[in-house]
Amino acid sequence: MSKGMTTLTFHGGPSDGEVLTNVPSMRVFPLVHLPTGSGFTEEADGQIGVFAKAGELPSNWFIFKTARYAKRETDSDRTGVHYDFVEEALISRCRAITLKGGWCKNEAVPGQKVCKTHARAANLELKPDT
Ligand SMILES: [Zn+2]
Structure with a gap:
């Protein structure tokens, strides 16, 4: 292992043993x-x-x-950093349309429709909900 580098080990949940x-x-x-590599997409015809x-x-997506x-408190008899599974969460995408006409790729702020950047934007154009 090179200097300044460490190993992360995940325990429990979908990435157990990773x-x-x-x-x-x-x-x-x-x-x-x-x-987790799974989720939902919005298709051109409005289908999910x-x-x-x-x-x-x-x-x-x-x-x-x-x-x-969540990171475990360092236990001296182990090498590297260990993480324990807490919960699964769903991440939504920002609904804003960018100035170039594309769909913002950022994650929305939890409980809101848009990302941090678009929360501050004026003249916000949102993608219609499916
Ligand atoms: Zn955005």
Whole structure:
């Protein structure tokens, strides 16, 4: 293991047993979200699609499922950083239409329709709900 790098191990939940190696120690946070690779898409005809085990989000995603993990207090007999599963959460996409006419790719603030950036924007144009 290189200096300044650590290993993250996840316990419980959808990513049980998953290990991420060579993570910069600077990037170790007390609470992390791990996308589960599943969620919903909005199709052009207004239909709802489903995706699962996706390596990355499809461009038309509007909800994806993530798992929250909390960092364990460091126990001296273990190497690396260990996270325990807390809960699953659904992440919604910002509904704003960007100035270029595209769909904002950011995550919406929980309980709101838009992301942090668009919450401050004037003349906001929203994508109609399906
Ligand atoms: Zn936005």
